[in-house]
Amino acid sequence: MTLLAITVLGHDRPGIIAGTTDRIAGLGLNLEDSTMTLLRGHFAMTLVCAGGASATEVEEALAPLAADGSLTVTVRELPDQQPQGLVGTQWVLTVHGGDRPGIVSAVIGEVAEVGGNVTDLTTRLAGELYLLIAELDLPASVDTDALAVALRSVADQLGVGVTLRPAESDEL
């Protein structure tokens, strides 16, 4: 059993997912985790599949998708590993303000500094407004008040606003 990461990037049009998944199914691969979105209007998809086919076989099967040059497809084998359970506390970090280079690196650098892990990230540029929303897993030992102060200090230097809130989940 091989675990494969497949990325498909490029010009958006109807039928990309249908064409990709049809070929994957044809190889007997099981589509496990996937995510797809449009980034500045461009199609961007990552799939993690498991099955008996090698990366080379999958690459060959998907090659027709990229034949006209509008899409880039990559296939890489992933090491087999069990997903790590969340061990800390979950938070949502929001940053918004005027667009300028370095916002993500400066802010997320503070998170990395305390051993925090970004588990999901979206950034958007809407007109002049730059927006970052990150979901964080912070080790239980992190002083979150101190992290919030550090984030505000960085945000002030960048001229952007920052909010750090516990992620809410309702257990049913």
Added chain:
Amino acid sequence: MTTHPRVAAWSEADLDVVGRVRDVVRAPARVLSTDGGRVDPTAPEVVQLAADLVATMRVSPGCVGLAAPQVGEGVKVFCVDVSAHPKTRDHHGTFVLCNAEVVESSRNEKAREGCMSVPDLTGDVKRPSRVVVRGQLPGTGEEVVLEANAFEARALQHEIDHCDGLLFLDRAAGAHAIYARQTYL
């Protein structure tokens, strides 16, 4: 829930000044991320601002509330009027509050919010659907404590957040809770 009779009976005619339509500022304007100052609700400039907020809300299609930072004034004054919105249950019609704060809240619900100051995005925000809000009426300065539910509760919290320098973006439920939109209403 019982509506507050004084607030329900209030209208912008009580201000006795003519409101002017103001330009609405958009993020990333710094005033939108700045905690607003408290005001004297009886001060003539605050009464004028209250009238301006209502006048600007009235000419903005679909607008159910407007806060002072959205017209470039970093102070705690806002207006709401959710009376024509389909998600409204109980409501107080048009009113303006100064220095308002949420004093009680319960029953969280998630819903999609938009904002005139963030015209290109909407977002899912979880907020209490029942609140008790304390504030002062402009002009008289009378303190009122009112109950609100459903969409009026959401609108009040959205506007109070504006007065505290927060946008709905700051309360987005997660990394996938923000959506692009092509047109504002």
